[in-house]
Amino acid sequence: MESIIEKNEEIIENHYILNVRVKGRIPKITPGQFFMVRIEDREVFLRRPFTVYDQRGDLLSIMYKVRGRGTMVLSRMKKGQKLSILGPLGRGFHIGKRDFYLVIAGGIGIAGVHLLMKRIGKKAKLFYGTSSSLGVSLVKDLMDYEPVISTMDGSYGYRGDVVSSLREKIDGFLGKDLEVFACGPKEMYRSLKELLSKYGFACQILWEERMGCGMGLCFGCVVKTNDESDPEKRVCFEGPAFSLWEISL
Amino acid sequence: MESIIEKNEEIIENHYILNVRVKGRIPKITPGQFFMVRIEDREVFLRRPFTVYDQRGDLLSIMYKVRGRGTMVLSRMKKGQKLSILGPLGRGFHIGKRDFYLVIAGGIGIAGVHLLMKRIGKKAKLFYGTSSSLGVSLVKDLMDYEPVISTMDGSYGYRGDVVSSLREKIDGFLGKDLEVFACGPKEMYRSLKELLSKYGFACQILWEERMGCGMGLCFGCVVKTNDESDPEKRVCFEGPAFSLWEISL
Amino acid sequence: MGNISVELFGKKLRNPVMNASGTLGYGKEIERLWKISLLGAFVTKGLSVRPHHGNPQPRIWDLGYGMLNSIGLQNIGIKRFMEEYSQFFRRRRTPIIVNIFGFTEEEYFECARVIGHTSVVLAIEVNLSCPNVKQGGISFGKDPEVVRRIIRGIKSETDIPVIAKLSQEVKDIVEVAQAAYEGGVDGLTLINTIPGVVNDGGKFIRGGISGPFLKSFALKAVYECAKRLPIPIIGAGGIMNANDALDFFLAGAKAVQIGTATFVDPNTIPKVIKELKRRYKEGRWKRDL
């Protein structure tokens, strides 16, 4: 799909929100789905995957962190420039009919649950962890939902990682018909698994692997699961939403 | 050298004049010298050579025709964009102390003699050939010198090629201490050689070959000459100005 | 639009454009964008006798003008593929080329046996770039003698036409192609990825390079083999658009395969087919197919 950049704004150092206006209709998006973005640069050949951060009508947003050449070049793009995007792709979060949700996001992982919160925020509690008070800006859009915020350096909210802050509060949510949604780095998933294994909650997470095609064609993005007949799942096709319990961490 | 585009204007279909402002001092330019231009595109790796069309202070111009991918991308560049250029390179026309000069240009070859005419115009007669009256716009800057213009379709000036128009007029120039300068396609040089061989005038031409480096490093641009000890000359280093009489045509 | 059908191994294909093995999943995935029946033929992922897990992450590196992969030939095994998917291609009336590999010569023969005889299969494409575990991991395709033996062995197991898929990392690709021909091969696919190494944060990882990088090498292989051998050649390597495809036809290829380009633009294959039809109709592409 062709799109035109409306805005490409630095929120905090190295973290941007990009808004594009899409030509033509965007199909309905499930939170957790992503787009493959073509970045025009001599050194960037393959598209790069980004979760849908937000969507209103034909306006689509992603929030991204500059990590390498591709995101660096993307961060220099300006209003009015064209961007080829492909999506929505993958299987997003399956939102059932639970009474309540816990949403856990670490760092740039907030990009993966923003749209989800907009859909289920009233029935959800967001736990967001970042390294310092600077990172709080990434969640300012969701302040109405009164997120529990933790910072590694203690400069805002809880001191410590996001899973620790959840551990302290979790007793208050027991007994509810509850599901957990999470997006963050692998270490976060590891400690989340350790914590949640005591409670046996259902838990969906967004998994990341480097992608070649984003459409299930290349088997570049597979992750090992405990499905015995087909252990290797494509993050872009069978995911990126997986049950925390099926991934080999 | 870094430069900033001031103007990139289409003169007639597929023919452009590009003005850039150069950061830092431009060394003195001999007409016929060229620059190697880096074109930022996924499919253009090597620099492309362009003769200096004009120069005033730190303003440098080239006139170019869209031939392939590189010149096509160049034609889309806009005011304010950066352009890396390398030069001036090569050996331009050697302008001695003759009484009079004949300057012959075919098509986009006018780009190669424009600066020359500005330097020696008062002591020179310009013969310019193009396919139709449209091409006359390329020489409008030099109309003060009353060029002899020929068009292949006869829609302006002489009907026929530029060498034929010279043939008709040449008797008027005989007897003078005269040198010929020329820039155009290989067929033009062939008929020029045939015509001039009767008169034995000194004649310098600008030769073109595809270039790798533009600096004498790769031997990609060599042309065969009748120099017995070193027949193969690098167009970018020993040229692009050569004597018409030394090149194997 | 122009009729660009082509005859290959006695069967008529809609057009001379296929996907390259391993770059279009199991065939169903792309159907959210276009019908698989657009293809001249569908080439399967590399399949082996036993299912294969492939390599650990990461598996993909962007090289700027191409990519390096170390997928490691992950697949569900030939048997399961034939059971679960052949019906799909039959319904789509799309002939398939089954790409096979093995880690021993015997495994190649077994692959051919497992496929049996089924009308949906147009040909067997033998990926000879696989490491030979009995020979210290050097790939089968490097040794003309081994290539001749593998092809001969496969031919004795099956009536289905056999295509040898060769890699450029050999002493002389014509010599290897010649050996395959002597072994009775019916066609060639040129070329497979070329092995390269990337520095992944201090660790050097070996993989196969594909994409625009390959075109000039692939064109050389096609051009040189087409001059020498009287069997059809399928060109592959860095084809990004119809112009690239036409270069391969001009160099002597009878059909082409498009791989990595699909990752950059998943509509590359339909676009190339459309453009080839247009050029053919306008007489700008003369064929002798």
Next chain:
Amino acid sequence: MGNISVELFGKKLRNPVMNASGTLGYGKEIERLWKISLLGAFVTKGLSVRPHHGNPQPRIWDLGYGMLNSIGLQNIGIKRFMEEYSQFFRRRRTPIIVNIFGFTEEEYFECARVIGHTSVVLAIEVNLSCPNVKQGGISFGKDPEVVRRIIRGIKSETDIPVIAKLSQEVKDIVEVAQAAYEGGVDGLTLINTIPGVVNDGGKFIRGGISGPFLKSFALKAVYECAKRLPIPIIGAGGIMNANDALDFFLAGAKAVQIGTATFVDPNTIPKVIKELKRRYKEGRWKRDL
């Protein structure tokens, strides 16, 4: 700035950065931009016993992420080069590596003889990718046996250290490197251009591919040979900046050569040297040279 000098063949070089053969003219041309004495060593254009005219035009194709050349080894002959240029390098206190080639094995030996013994020559670099006219034009470097013989022959003609420059288009580059080692070679340069073919308006032209295209292939060659052989390796192929150079050092190269990058930015070599010094000084590049 950091001291990045390196010892090679018992001599100390200012730094481990050289030009690649055939990409810096005869050495004088670049001096309008930077002094040749910046280099760790200067590598000559390929030189032969007799002068050589090279190929007709065109000789250069832009491939988008690299180039193809068919210069055809044009040169003025070793004798004339040594007469006209060795004084220049001596004055600049810049050791030279003389790159030689031949069309027969005997011509290689003759080259070594013509060079004689002269203190400005650090080493002889043997371009083994040249076509062997007595063997139907297949390049010498493809056959380990031939490589062993040529190196042994050259070694018996000269006391100057001998470097074998290999191409990646072989069955197994480690095997060829091993043969050169058995022939007594003192070092390796990896890799030369890789042969490719371009369609030039309907005519297919064979040439050598260089530039970023090559990096991953070259890195593989360096990495695999460095693990197996106890002689210094000079890495070449697609080095565009200091990061690329560091990848080669990490893969086991003792020095690097920069070729095609100079065409895109003629200041690449001084920039890389400066950046390597900076990183070394900052402790971001640990060496064991």
